[in-house]
Amino acid sequence: RKEVEQDPGPFNVPEGATVAFNCTYSNSASQSFFWYRQDCRKEPKLLMSVYSSGNEDGRFTAQLNRASQYISLLIRDSKLSDSATYLCVVNIGTNAGKSTFGDGTTLTVKP
Amino acid sequence: GAGVSQSPSNKVTEKGKDVELRCDPISGHTALYWYRQSLGQGLEFLIYFQGNSAPDKSGLPSDRFSAERTGGSVSTLTIQRTQQEDSAVYLCASSSNRRSSPLHFGNGTRLTVT
Numbered sequence: 001r002k003e004v005e006q007d008p009g010p011f012n013v014p015e016g017a018t019v020a021f022n023c024t025y026s027n028s029a030s031q032s033f034f035w036y037r038q039d040c041r042k043e044p045k046l047l048m049s050v051y052s053s054g055n056e057d058g059r060f061t062a063q064l065n066r067a068s069q070y071i072s073l074l075i076r077d078s079k080l081s082d083s084a085t086y087l088c089v090v091n092i093g094t095n096a097g098k099s100t101f102g103d104g105t106t107l108t109v110k111p
Numbered sequence: 112g113a114g115v116s117q118s119p120s121n122k123v124t125e126k127g128k129d130v131e132l133r134c135d136p137i138s139g140h141t142a143l144y145w146y147r148q149s150l151g152q153g154l155e156f157l158i159y160f161q162g163n164s165a166p167d168k169s170g171l172p173s174d175r176f177s178a179e180r181t182g183g184s185v186s187t188l189t190i191q192r193t194q195q196e197d198s199a200v201y202l203c204a205s206s207s208n209r210r211s212s213p214l215h216f217g218n219g220t221r222l223t224v225t
Contacts, residue, residue, distance in 0.1 A: 032211045043202055043216040044154070087154070089214070098167065099144065099206070099214055103153030 001026055004090050006102035013109055017078045021105045023088030024070045032091035033064055035073050037084045038104065044087055047073075078109045113137075117203050117217035124193055124224055132188040132220045136205030144214065145178055145188050146202045154202065160186065162208065193224045 006023045013019050025033075033050035048055065050062040050071050061074040071090075075082055088102040116135040124130050136143050145157040156170035160180045171177070175193075180186040190197055200221050204214040 034213050036214075043219055044214075045216070046213045049211060049213065091211075098159055098161075099204075100156070101146075101154045 002102075003027055003092075003100045004088055004102040006086075006088050006105050008103060008105060010106040010108055013078055013107070015078055015080060015109055015111055017109075018074065018076045019078060019107065020072055020074045021086055021088075021107075022070055022072050023090075023102050024068075025088075025090045025100075026069070027090070027092050028069065030069075030090045030092050033062075033071050034089040034091075034099075035060075035062055035071075036087040036089055036101075038087055039084050044101075047086070075107075078107075080109050080111065083107055083109045115203055115205050115215050115217035117201075117220050119220060120218060121221045122223070124222070126195060126224055127192055129189065129191045130193055130222065132190075132201050132203075132222070134186045134188070134203030134205075134217060136184065136186070136203070137215055138184075139207065140205035140215075141183065141208040142206045142212075142214075143180055143186050144204045145186070146204065147199045148202060148219075149199045157188070157201075190222075193222075195224045198222055198224045 035047040036044040037047045038044040054063040059076045063072045085104040085106045087104045118133045141162045143160040146154040158178045159167040175191045178188045200219040202219045204216045206212045206214045
């Protein structure tokens with residue numbers, strides 16, 4: 001079993017739709033959680049950190065469920081520019097820990 | 112520089128040759144990672160350096176791959192006797208030692224083995 005698992009998709013949604021991705025992790029010692037975005041043929045870039053109480057950044061909402069060991073990303077009012085691969089990242093251990101990436105979920109937003 | 116710097120950005124080499132890829136992390140970042148990504152695939156972890164600790168080499172695919180990090184800063188990934196299946200984008204990332212510190216990626220080196 002992979003340490004971090006994501007539904008690879010693809011998710012194909014119309015503009016304006018709301019879409020949610022989940023990511024499960026296996027190590028209960030995981031301490032920090034992030035969502036990254038990767039555009040085609042580009043490097044991954046931090047989208048947002050995920051805090052225990054959940055957090056929101058504009059149209060994006062991230063949540064953490066420690067009991068069930070998953071994190072989620074909700075995108076409201078999808079834009080064409082949201083089309084990308086979304087990577088879930090989990091840090092295991094103290095301090096910065098070691099970052100482990102999921103394989104990503106591909107989102108295509110269509111007009 | 113403000114970000115993670117990788118060089119070269121592109122490298123074409125003949126099968127059997129050795130290549131060296133360089134990563135210059137953000138100043139002060141103690142953690143440094145190398146990943147490999149083939150077209151349409153996810154990130155494949157290669158190696159992780161954290162401060163003065165022994166590196167985590169568990170992702171290196173074969174003994175043809177090695178990496179060093181000198182003085183806790185610049186890192187070099189070396190691939191000996193390159194094979195066509197080594198063709199991929201090699202990404203370097205660094206982070207600070209603070210909890211909840213995210214990774215910052217370089218632009219990558221696109222390696223093509225002919």
